[in-house]
Amino acid sequence: MRRNHINLFLFLNAIALLLSLLVTSVTMAGPAVPSQMMDKGGLFLPGDEAGMVEPAPLLHTDIKVSVSGPIVRYRMRHTFINSSNTWTEAIYTYPLPTDSAVDTLEMTVGKRKIIGRITEKIKAQRQFVAAKKAGKRASLVQQHRPNLFSTSLANIAPGEHITVEIGFSETLRLVDDGFRLRMPLVVGPRYIPGQPIAGFKMSGWHTPTDLVPDAELITPPLRSEGEGVGNPVTLSIDIDAGFDMDAIESPSHKISIVRNGDAKASISLVEAVPADKDFILVWRAKVGAAPSAGFFSERIEDMRYSLLTLTPPIQQKLNTPAPPREVVFIVDTSGSMEGTSIEQAKLAIGMALERLRPSDTFRIVRFSSDVSSFQMQALSATPANINLGKQFVSSLLAEGGTEIVAAMGHVMSQRRDKNRLTQIVLITDGAVGNEDALFALIHDQIRSSRLFTVGIGSAPNGYLMTRAAAAGRGTYTFIEDADEVSRQMAKLFEKLERPAMTNILLEWQGNSAPVLYWPNPVTDLYNGEPISVLAAMPDGTNGVTVSGQIGGKLWSTSIALGGAQDRPGIAALWARQKIKSLEATLFHGDDPKLVKEKILETALKFNLVSRYTSLLAIDEKKARTESEKQVAHKIATNFPDGWVRPENSRSIKNGQHLIKSFDREDPSLKIAMRGAASQLYGLPQTATVGPLSVILGLFALFASWFIWGRREEQL
Amino acid sequence: MTRSREITGIALLAVGFVFVGYGLFIPAKAVLAQVLLERAWIAAPKDGKAPKPWPWADTKPIARIKVGDLDVSEIILAGAHGRSLPFGPGHVDGTSEPGRPGHSVIAAHRDTHFSFLENIKIGMAVSVELPGGKSSSYVVVDMRVLDARSETIVIDHTTNMLSLVTCYPFNDWNPGGPMRYVVTAVSV
Numbered sequence: 001m002r003r004n005h006i007n008l009f010l011f012l013n014a015i016a017l018l019l020s021l022l023v024t025s026v027t028m029a030g031p032a033v034p035s036q037m038m039d040k041g042g043l044f045l046p047g048d049e050a051g052m053v054e055p056a057p058l059l060h061t062d063i064k065v066s067v068s069g070p071i072v073r074y075r076m077r078h079t080f081i082n083s084s085n086t087w088t089e090a091i092y093t094y095p096l097p098t099d100s101a102v103d104t105l106e107m108t109v110g111k112r113k114i115i116g117r118i119t120e121k122i123k124a125q126r127q128f129v130a131a132k133k134a135g136k137r138a139s140l141v142q143q144h145r146p147n148l149f150s151t152s153l154a155n156i157a158p159g160e161h162i163t164v165e166i167g168f169s170e171t172l173r174l175v176d177d178g179f180r181l182r183m184p185l186v187v188g189p190r191y192i193p194g195q196p197i198a199g200f201k202m203s204g205w206h207t208p209t210d211l212v213p214d215a216e217l218i219t220p221p222l223r224s225e226g227e228g229v230g231n232p233v234t235l236s237i238d239i240d241a242g243f244d245m246d247a248i249e250s251p252s253h254k255i256s257i258v259r260n261g262d263a264k265a266s267i268s269l270v271e272a273v274p275a276d277k278d279f280i281l282v283w284r285a286k287v288g289a290a291p292s293a294g295f296f297s298e299r300i301e302d303m304r305y306s307l308l309t310l311t312p313p314i315q316q317k318l319n320t321p322a323p324p325r326e327v328v329f330i331v332d333t334s335g336s337m338e339g340t341s342i343e344q345a346k347l348a349i350g351m352a353l354e355r356l357r358p359s360d361t362f363r364i365v366r367f368s369s370d371v372s373s374f375q376m377q378a379l380s381a382t383p384a385n386i387n388l389g390k391q392f393v394s395s396l397l398a399e400g401g402t403e404i405v406a407a408m409g410h411v412m413s414q415r416r417d418k419n420r421l422t423q424i425v426l427i428t429d430g431a432v433g434n435e436d437a438l439f440a441l442i443h444d445q446i447r448s449s450r451l452f453t454v455g456i457g458s459a460p461n462g463y464l465m466t467r468a469a470a471a472g473r474g475t476y477t478f479i480e481d482a483d484e485v486s487r488q489m490a491k492l493f494e495k496l497e498r499p500a501m502t503n504i505l506l507e508w509q510g511n512s513a514p515v516l517y518w519p520n521p522v523t524d525l526y527n528g529e530p531i532s533v534l535a536a537m538p539d540g541t542n543g544v545t546v547s548g549q550i551g552g553k554l555w556s557t558s559i560a561l562g563g564a565q566d567r568p569g570i571a572a573l574w575a576r577q578k579i580k581s582l583e584a585t586l587f588h589g590d591d592p593k594l595v596k597e598k599i600l601e602t603a604l605k606f607n608l609v610s611r612y613t614s615l616l617a618i619d620e621k622k623a624r625t626e627s628e629k630q631v632a633h634k635i636a637t638n639f640p641d642g643w644v645r646p647e648n649s650r651s652i653k654n655g656q657h658l659i660k661s662f663d664r665e666d667p668s669l670k671i672a673m674r675g676a677a678s679q680l681y682g683l684p685q686t687a688t689v690g691p692l693s694v695i696l697g698l699f700a701l702f703a704s705w706f707i708w709g710r711r712e713e714q715l
Numbered sequence: 716m717t718r719s720r721e722i723t724g725i726a727l728l729a730v731g732f733v734f735v736g737y738g739l740f741i742p743a744k745a746v747l748a749q750v751l752l753e754r755a756w757i758a759a760p761k762d763g764k765a766p767k768p769w770p771w772a773d774t775k776p777i778a779r780i781k782v783g784d785l786d787v788s789e790i791i792l793a794g795a796h797g798r799s800l801p802f803g804p805g806h807v808d809g810t811s812e813p814g815r816p817g818h819s820v821i822a823a824h825r826d827t828h829f830s831f832l833e834n835i836k837i838g839m840a841v842s843v844e845l846p847g848g849k850s851s852s853y854v855v856v857d858m859r860v861l862d863a864r865s866e867t868i869v870i871d872h873t874t875n876m877l878s879l880v881t882c883y884p885f886n887d888w889n890p891g892g893p894m895r896y897v898v899t900a901v902s903v
Contacts, residue, residue, distance in 0.1 A: 192872060195809040206817060206872060335873045369870075401873070686800065687882035687890040688824045690741035695888055697734025704727035707720055 095184035104167035105615035116617035135624035178284035191402035229274035277458035332428035356381035367407030368400035430461030495526035499551035510542035518577035575606035748802035853900035875902035
């Protein structure tokens, strides 16, 4: 009996040991399912899915621009060519100048033209889907950001081409006696912060997240490196400057110029170009030819919608000493900045540091997926410190995400020197999807500081640059290429060094009815910037007095409002400015429902595409029968010129940037992390208790054997 | 005295068997689950909807990961938590889904499904198949050991890539250790 016990015990133990050895070997050898089984599954044969290999429709863009003084009208034609054998729906996502007033849509199918109607966004989507399903040709133009739109075109027959034309306007500001037109042509791939929301279908390259719920709409697919560049663009511009022009030039593209007298010119691209960077055109007035004031209007019923521009005296001529300053540089070192952008940014900061006076102080903060500072404290701008700062900047590498909100939050949370004017200079390409969160943060926490944005690279996000600067009560600058860095930074610094014109007030004369004008209040102006106001003036308004303060000194001027130059389209621009101002009130805590109602009312009245309205054109003639299939394609966009594809990135190749060290106790980092949602805090525990359990079990079994063995000895 | 000793002995014997049995059950379950998952996967309709591997499953297969060089083929489950990891590698919520654009993080136990990471080398090909048959290829570019108490993975959606995470060291008996082994593979 006893023997049996022990034998049984040994037997079981042996089995247990054998089993555990067996299991160990099984787990070491990987899963038990032989891989051949999977290959024979028959599910994954290439080409299994019919329609998956159909070529995407081709796209050609033609842009015709007419410039009349500060008012620019664009006609942009997208021609979609279906080269496949199936019916196709095409979706193209593209940028427009920020705050363009998009007011017309025309779809051309063969000889038929269908004019689009302005419709509430959700209704337009429903009607579009219904028309698409019914086999009707339809196109829908939607706004996703004030500078980011999409055109959907349903039911393009095999071999067919359909043209969708949109019309839009914008106003330019006369700065330094010249105009600068910027027509963006490509949406750079943007960083999408936040946690993906479950249950959504992916149609962009990024799924929606809690912080960017429309991520799939602003991340159109990208052409792969092998596909090369595509989406050719042709462009021509007629300029009627309203003054004698000096040089006309494009820092971005090769152009041909035909001058028609002193004030007029026709410009066109020398050849079709790929849509991979912003088109920029600059024209300047001859010395003394620039007008100091402009007055353009459009009459609708008894209202005169007017654009009023006025250049105040250049502040530098006023001998006001600049206050002591603390300059905080925030530089974007994310992956999208890799390539020419980060080099330009480094150059820009280097020059900016050189321009600081010893009495100024400075800080440098860099951010990508994380946020870090050059020094915890602001340093005075001594030559030695400037050298240290330059060394820090030159060592920066561009890699990782773009946690711009975390970076701004970090800077805003730092103590600011009360005796100094804090000027924050944000240097970025703005390639993020959560712009509104940044604007809200800046609006809430800017206090007495001022924010200046510097847009870097070939396709910066103009919406982010202009609105962030507006929320931070500063101004914006763009740097297109390395040659421009010194000129543009010098100009920015002239603005930083001179007092701004503040408390700008407009007093209208001649009529008791109020004049509604935007922006209202007029934003602070920096060195050389004109006042530019869009106003709806009732009949009888005959003058305006503009006043403001420059460095504590009062400045004012009165203008008689007669003899306006007639320009169609100003009413739409006025309405667009109104919508922009309404959107800004959201940050002041206005009721979003009420704001939406107001925007909707304005947009519908003036035929404008907005965040709540879209343009929709439906051809009532049925084109496709129910039996025929339709395949949807998102048209791939180019990779922006000068950017480095992530797969070619130096940092990706060594995997280094993926690992981040953190010190949980660093308070500034904690703040930064709050915004940095796309980081994993704590990796999952990934070991089973299996081996431990087996060890403990065996231990217990041996202990049991020991006890039983002892008993045997006693007997 | 002998009686109590006998009771202790029997108790220890029982406890020993329970522990050993449980310890063996875990890898056995891990292997069996993959067989069931494999069946569910193969039987899946081609519409891309993930089937349930067993009626009471509270996770679902979302992709298949293959490493040809190591003869590995495993079904990845949704979520990397206690309800998925015993059965297969789990996709970490909040990162891109495997095989889709962006950065995807997959975790599994070092002593079952991801024990093969010990033998993975830079340059090895990793492929991810989605229901419906679409397949994405990746290549291993980096392996490293992290201390989960002070380091983490930065999720970088600008690149299509996989991070395969498991506990480290591989043959440690302690399941609660702080070290992690991270294998990075980028889309090719």
